[in-house]
Amino acid sequence: MKNSIIAIIFFAAGIACSKLQLVPQTVSGGDLTLYVLCFQMLFVGICMGAELNKSIMLIKSLNAIILLAPLTTIVGTLLGMVLFSIFINGMPLSDLLATGSGFGYYSLSSIYITEIRGETLGTIALLANIAREVIALLFTPLFAKHFGKLAPIAAAGATSMDTCLPIITSAVGRDYAVISVFSGVVLTILVPFMVTFILTIM
């Protein structure tokens, strides 16, 4: 929650600086974002690579059924997007599927989507994925009570490994913590692949 507030503040500060022309025109070019993104991805990779052994051990210690957790989230999210596309006009299904494929990982998904499709969809992706995280945080106890122990993990998407983990474990029990972390890790890794794939193929 704290991080999503900081994220919004930085995003809003960017808009304000652009509107008040506090930053030279050359700095606000999209190229800068791309270079910084490349730099960023190097460090994302380093952090994941360092955790690789731990991740493999985690997977080995678990029953294959755990794969159903991230799969459920993916299928459910895409299903939600397909149904939503029936009710909304003027937004291509691929844009909705890409936005949904952020799975709450708002920072990375919105930047990827901005690079591929532009600022409008990028902003939607940022807001929609922050909203997903907030909804998951607020409604986890409700989801757990009425829809079973897997529901809060699916609702949280990629955030089930960090931001939402404490509330999820307190709602469904510590024995589901491993499933929650596993599901979040898988979805976090999949976000850049799925977003790029959906927007370039469809």
Add this chain to the structure above:
Amino acid sequence: MYEIIGIMIAGGIIGYIFKSKVKFIRLSEKIYSFVLFILLFSLGLSVGKNDTVMNNVSSLGLLSLAIAVAAVAGSVFCAWIVYRIFFKKIKTDK
């Protein structure tokens, strides 16, 4: 965008090789979170210059919320079914 994924994989190899260098990994994590905020700031810069977005802030906000609700609803619905079929009967304690 595939180059970026290539860079990420290269980072993964570096991280795997240097995983025992705790200081280096901690520093990478710090750089990662800091750069994330810089990226969001720069996203804000591009959004501020984009009139289509700026003139439709409220409708985009509402649309975003609706998308989030649809994504969560779909996920929770599927999780409910999958939980009833596969998870309810298994004990997860180690």
